Amino acid sequence: MAKIIQLIRKYWNIILFLMLEIFCIRLIIRSNSIQGVDMLNSSNAVAGFFYEKQNQVASYFQMGSVNKALVAENTRLKQELDGLKYFDTLQDVTSNVPLVVYDTIKVKTDSAALAAATDSAQSKPTIVQDIRPFGKPRIVKYASYKYIAAKVINNSVTNDRNNYITINKGSSDGIQKDMAVVTANGVVGRVAQVSKHYAVIISVLSSRPISSQVAGGNIGVSNWGGDAPDFVTMSQVDVRAAVRKGDTAYTTGYSYFPENIPVGIVTAVDTYKVNNTLNLKLKLSNNFRNLQYVYVVANQLGTEKQILEKAVSDKEKEAQQNAKKP
Amino acid sequence: MSIYLRNFLRYLFLVGIQVLLLNKLFLRWWANPSGFPTFVPFIYPLFIMLLPISTPIWFVLVSGFAVGLTVDMFMNTMGLHAAACVFMAFCRIAVLKTILPRKIYEYRNLSPSVKSMSWVPFLTYAAVLLLLHHIAYFLLEIWSLKAPMYFILKLFSSLVTSLIFVILYALLFSRSIDTQYNNLDLK
Known part of the structure; x- marks a missing residue:
């Protein structure tokens, strides 16, 4: 017994080193699993506080590019909105709910859907999946x-x-x-x-x-x-x-x-x-x-x-x- | 200033530089040409390097683990930096023994620095330890040797920039590093 303790005392540094390394490797393996990061990460209050303070200083130097990007996005959104308005008036539906359309044609042609539709209320809206009135506008539902x-x-x-x-x-x-x-x-x-x-x-x-x-x-x-x-x-x-x-x-x-x-x-x-x-x-x-x-x-x-x-x-x-x- | 306070402040300072400054450099202009691997220079290993020469090994290991884990927390790389830093801390005493001409216990109250070791030994010491840290870190991070050139390029670009920052630190804060600690009772 005394010999074991002596051995541990002799190789104490190596044992500590190996223990710490094994602990680190376990942490690495766990953070690479599907669940992703856990335990310690930069969403905690300390790291978040320092990052936010740092960002407050650094963001002054990027004001110009951020403004440009926002203006470009605004323009794109305006154009998209205009496209939708145009599309809606063509289809003759209410323009404030552009993506919910009373899809009457589909109900008429699809007999199974017709049977179902007669049971439930006729005016049930279906969400149009693919709207491409001109060009290729891509719209998130x-x-x-x-x-x-x-x-x-x-x-x-x-x-x-x-x-x-x-x-x-x-x-x-x-x-x-x-x-x-x-x-x-x-x-x-x-x-x-x-x-x-x-x-x-x-x-x-x-x-x-x-x-x-x-x-x-x-x-x-x-x-x-x-x-x-x-x-x-x-x-x-x-x-x-x-x-x-x-x-x-x-x-x-x-x-x-x-x-x-x-x-x-x-x-x-x-x-x-x-x-x-x-x-x-x-x-x-x-x-x-x-x-x-x-x-x-x-x-x-x-x-x-x-x-x-x-x-x-x-x-x-x-x-x-x-x-x-x- | 006591030795403990001084080293603790150095720890806070180096982690601060690493996390708030060096980690952000690449975002704008650092390593920007496409095709060249992106990298971050690491300066926080300097904390382990500058611990007094006669610090007990277990304490070097534990503080290496602590500083690595702190950087990990900020960089979301759970355990990577800690593993590399503990490895570097473990190798520190062997590198010191080979580089220093006298026995370790004769350097009681000194930190490894330009003044106590002179330029060439200090830079060799820093370069060898940083190289060990970088090899451990990038091997763990990339976890394959499929693209050895990529690995080597990333390793050396990071190593060279880290060394430049280490030299800058040694020049700027030489007085704080060279302080002799009196009545120090570390074994």
Whole structure:
């Protein structure tokens, strides 16, 4: 016994070193799991306070570019709004609820829907999925989304695996975990951790893929390879898709993002011979080096969708387990 | 100023510089040309390097863990900096033993600095420890050797810039580093 204690005392430093390293490695492994960051992160009050103070000083130097971006966004929104008004008067529907349209033609042609419609009230509105009156205006269905503006107080692009952004709004402003985060230009990321006044976003520059579409609905998966913070790779695109350089890739509504938010512009197309799909190199439409303001998107129907999908996958798992048992 | 207070203030100061200044540099103009890997220079390992030479090893390890975890908290890289910093702290005594001409216990009340070690040994000491820290950090972060050139480029660009900042710190705060501590009772 005395010998063991002697041994421990002799190698005490190495034992301490190994213990600390094992603890660190455990922390790293846990923070790289699907659940994302936990415990200590920059959404806590101390880090948030310092970042906010630092940002108050630094943001003075970026006033000009922020103003320019806001004016450009305002112009774009005005134009979009005018387009909607024009469209609504053409369709002869009330213009203050532009996306809820009484889709009478569909009810008439679809016999099954007609039978259902006779049961329920005739005037039940259906949400129009695809509105393209002229050109290709891309409109988020804002019926089910709510936008919360927030200021970026810390941002990183240099990490090779996961990059995080800290914003100055938290649960007291209605932000919850897993909400999507966008700017006027395009996608930013997903809320990973929330405290009372701050939230940490795991940005697109991470190992989390985004479901995206290009060239009229060809679906693929965009993933950040880990090198330059300006590019992502979109893989698993159908080889027959007519994709050209300069096309824009948008999000699909399948994941946590709203539909038709720009992801990036195609800069290179190459065919992946192994499974005959296209690999597209996308230049991200956001400049992640100087993000200033972001919008957190609260999906009001999101939880319903998630619960439904989770129920299905749980049932699937149960069925698989039952199949294995006997 | 007592040795504990001085080192604690240095800890706060270095973490502040790292988190509020150096982490933000790349956002505007640092490492901007596309294709070149983005990187952050690290100055907070200097806290471990400047602890008095005769500090007990367990304390160096624990303080390395503490400073790493603080930076981790600010940078959302749970455990990465702490692991690299503990590794560096563990190697510190071996590097010191090889570089210093006399026995460790003879440098009772001194910090490793330009004055106590002169320029070349101090820079060798800083460069070797920073290199160890960077290798540990980038290996853990990238977690593959698929692109060795990328790894090496990132490692050395970060290392060189970090060293420049370390030299700047050693020049600017030489007086605070060179202070001899009297009635110090560290084993």
